[in-house]
Amino acid sequence: RGPPSKKGRHTGMKNIELRKVPCGDTFTAFGEEYVVLDHVDGGALSIRKGIWKKAAFDRGGNSNLAQADMRDTLAEYAEFLKSRGAKDSDLLIQRVDLKATDGTRVYGYLDCTVALLTLEQYGKYKEIIPKVDGAWWLATPVWTRWLRSPGTSYTYHVWYVYSDGYCDLWYARNSYGVRPVLTFDSCLLVSWQDEEEESKPDEAAQKEELWADYIYYLSEWNEEHTGANNYGSSPMSFNEWLEDRCKREDDEE
Numbered sequence: 330r331g332p333p334s335k336k337g338r339h340t341g342m343k344n345i346e347l348r349k350v351p352c353g354d355t356f357t358a359f360g361e362e363y364v365v366l367d368h369v370d371g372g373a374l375s376i377r378k379g380i381w382k383k384a385a386f387d388r389g390g391n392s393n394l395a396q397a398d399m400r401d402t403l404a405e406y407a408e409f410l411k412s413r414g415a416k417d418s419d420l421l422i423q424r425v426d427l428k429a430t431d432g433t434r435v436y437g438y439l440d441c442t443v444a445l446l447t448l449e450q451y452g453k454y455k456e457i458i459p460k461v462d463g464a465w466w467l468a469t470p471v472w473t474r475w476l477r478s479p480g481t482s483y484t485y486h487v488w489y490v491y492s493d494g495y496c497d498l499w500y501a502r503n504s505y506g507v508r509p510v511l512t513f514d515s516c517l518l519v520s521w522q523d524e525e526e527e528s529k530p531d532e533a534a535q536k537e538e539l540w541a542d543y544i545y546y547l548s549e550w551n552e553e554h555t556g557a558n559n560y561g562s563s564p565m566s567f568n569e570w571l572e573d574r575c576k577r578e579d580d581e582e
Contacts, residue, residue: 342522347373348515353457357520358513359413366454372421372512376446380461380506381406387501390485392470394427395439403443406509421512425468435473444468444510448488455494464489465506471498543567
């Protein structure tokens with residue numbers, strides 16, 4: 330038989346209040362995985378870790394999120410979360426700035442519970458947003474609909490993000506990935522992987538396995554020292570055995 334395993338570790342999963350999850354970390358709520366982008370106004374701004382589904386921004390080419398078909402898609406996601414147990418109080422209202430790339434604010438702001446990131450937000454948080462397979466929509470129009478727009482055709486364009494993180498613009502009627510953005514209540518209990526704790530050995534399990542290894546050493550020593558020629562000899566004490574083991578492991582490294 331071989332010696333017992335020398336490794337024993339925590340899974341690292343724990344249920345904690347969302348306010349304690351660091352920015353850039355992944356957590357699970359209502360069966361969905363999200364990444365915390367920021368802690369603001371009693372909530373945690375979070376983006377779905379992966380693409381939820383593909384959908385047109387607007388089948389008619391409208392780049393105004395407040396009026397686009399995308400609103401129905403995002404409302405569908407809110408209902409999906411509620412079917413998983415989310416309460417209205419868990420999903421805070423967030424204000425989306427629909428400012429166009431050129432700075433015009435014809436579209437104003439949109440207050441909603443489920444949104445898309447704006448181009449400005451993407452620039453702010455891109456270092457902690459996981460890349461995904463496939464392109465996904467942002468909320469920002471390229472140009473808004475105003476009479477003196479320098480490029481009328483661009484009023485049908487919206488920004489999106491490639492799988493490699495590069496931003497580009499395309500027609501709103503096209504289908505790209507939807508990554509819902511929500512501001513969850515900071516007191517919401519979520520499941521979080523504590524990577525730091527996971528990396529630390531479980532002290533009780535480590536002691537138990539070390540002792541099992543020592544008992545195994547004693548049994549092996551006993552089998553090898555049964556003859557009279559071993560009269561008076563004795564195995565190493567636990568502390569001697571542990572010191573010898575540490576030296577051997579250092580030599581192997």
